[in-house]
Amino acid sequence: MTHPSVLVINAGSSSIKYQLVDTVDGEAIASGVVERIGQSEGIVTHKHAGEQTRLDEPVPDHATGLRRVLDLFAEHGPDIASANVVAVGHRVVQGGSLFSGPTLVTDEVVEQIRSLVPLAPLHNPGHVAGLEVARELLPDVPHVVIFDTAFFQTLPEAAFTYAIDREVAAANQVRRYGFHGTSHDFVSKAAAEFLGRPLADLRQIILHLGNGASVSAVRGGVAVETSMGLTPLEGLVMGTRSGDIDPAVIFHLHRTAGMSVDEIDTLLNKRSGMLGLTGESDFRAIHELVEQGSQDARLALDVYAHRLKKYVGSYLAVLGGVDVITFTAGIGENDDVVRGLALAGLAELGIEIDPVRNAGRKKEPTIISTDASRVTVLVVPTNEELAIAQQSVARVTELAAAPTATPL
Known part of the structure; x- marks a missing residue:
């Protein structure tokens, strides 16, 4: 029986990185990247079972890019339909003060991420585009967002507050958010486990x-x-x-x-x-x-x-x-x-x-x-990628087990 897997997507302003992760052994079953989205010539690279496929063709937008990715899965493996995908995990750089953990994607969540574009103008627009297209192309799988900033929502107020006019700071969401949180969280746990x-x-x-x-x-x-x-x-x-x-x-x-x-x-x-x-x-x-x-x-x-x-x-x-x-x-x-x-x-x-x-x-x-x-x-x-996959599965499992579980 095929192990459960998570399709991890990191949609940037001009690229889409992806990885299909086996949630049991943590291995990458397949991976790839779509580069130069919106430019005259794009590059799509897909790796699976020791083989690499490269396409040089225009990728006008994220929708085209993700559709091409799914085509490559179908043509060169593994077939997404039979890969036992239990969730799609999306990396989002900026969650502001709104998100402190893995979040099931809904229309409201997409709009909240869009509202944070002023805090991450280079990143969040691409994330929103990736979310919208992935939900359209993979509508039967729960989508979960993992925020780079979430791990640092625990910072003490004295650590995240800048010493500027507090009304100006509040009106413009100026504070310390921190980034790379998914990595810091993963490594801190891995270090403890390694040391026993x-x-x-x-x-x-x-x-x-x-x-x-x-x-x-x-x-x-x-x-x-x-x-x-x-x-x-x-x-x-x-x-x-x-x-x-x-x-x-x-x-x-x-x-x-x-x-x-x-x-x-x-x-x-x-x-x-x-x-x-x-x-x-x-x-x-x-x-x-x-x-x-x-x-x-x-x-x-x-x-x-x-x-x-x-x-x-x-x-x-x-x-x-x-x-x-x-x-x-x-x-x-x-x-x-x-x-x-x-x-x-x-x-x-x-x-x-x-x-x-x-x-x-x-x-x-x-x-x-x-x-x-x-x-x-x-x-x-x-x-x-493994951290995003693990957190996505944990969130979906938690929601499924809740007495008043949100429909997936």
């Missing part, structure tokens, strides 16, 4: 380091602080984003350089971070530049690690101590140089990395701290 320790007993710092990067403080499985704010721009140095910066830099650039708001937005989000400092956003290229003697690349790595260390120290203070620090995501899992730099010189705080254990890429949960380190340092690969 109760989640409720652990004080954790999670370092999600990809092209976008964020750090969280998690006490007993509950998020109490995170680095990203109203948008994903705040916090750590990232591939193309500046992270923390004096807000007055914006006024300065407008007044002295004559830059518009949109130009400054592009600068801080797409032309800053490691790209702005080195001309490269890929850390493999940056390490090559360092080996070639580039002082700009060396400085960029130092800036990146310095920011990480500042957050680790501040979150250690927020938590009143830390039991586990975990690296995850593309850079966190694969870059031993960054891991070593980020926690170097913290032995007085009980944090020591073993250079031998730290060496190389990590595809499985791995301890990289020394035996003498009071704080356990881990690398735990994240799996946001």
Whole structure:
């Protein structure tokens, strides 16, 4: 008998990523991506059973893209109709203050997500389009939304409140929301399970380091602080984003350089971070530049690690101590140089990395701290698609079991 599966969809502004996940063994049965939606030439890639199918053709909109995806499932497998799909899980970046957990999709929910577009103008419109089309094409399967921001709805008021005029903040929904929450939640639980320790007993710092990067403080499985704010721009140095910066830099650039708001937005989000400092956003290229003697690349790595260390120290203070620090995501899992730099010189705080254990890429949960380190340092690969699938199934099961269950 075919295991239950979940079709996970991440619809962006110009792309659709998808994965069919086996909910029993957690494996990806099939996966793919639709790229360049709305451009003259699109790319559709579908992977299943070790085979990859690629189509180069125009994809004018999300509806066309998702229909093509379903065609590829039918043509190259597995057939969606016989894959025992029990739910469709949708990733949505911004849930605002409206959503604190997995949510069954209804017309009202779609409109609420649409109402949050001003908070995520680059992401939520694509999510809404994906939701609408997927519900039309797969009407007999429950659809569940998993929000990047939901895990951080537990932040204390002192942590999510910005010190600006409270009426202005309230009228414009200005507060810290945090992002990458699905990953932080998944990794905090996976770390506890790997160590065989109760989640409720652990004080954790999670370092999600990809092209976008964020750090969280998690006490007993509950998020109490995170680095990203109203948008994903705040916090750590990232591939193309500046992270923390004096807000007055914006006024300065407008007044002295004559830059518009949109130009400054592009600068801080797409032309800053490691790209702005080195001309490269890929850390493999940056390490090559360092080996070639580039002082700009060396400085960029130092800036990146310095920011990480500042957050680790501040979150250690927020938590009143830390039991586990975990690296995850593309850079966190694969870059031993960054891991070593980020926690170097913290032995007085009980944090020591073993250079031998730290060496190389990590595809499985791995301890990289020394035996003498009071704080356990881990690398735990994240799996946001699996997390979305698990949460979707849990929500559907919960609703089905409720005495007054919402019709699915």
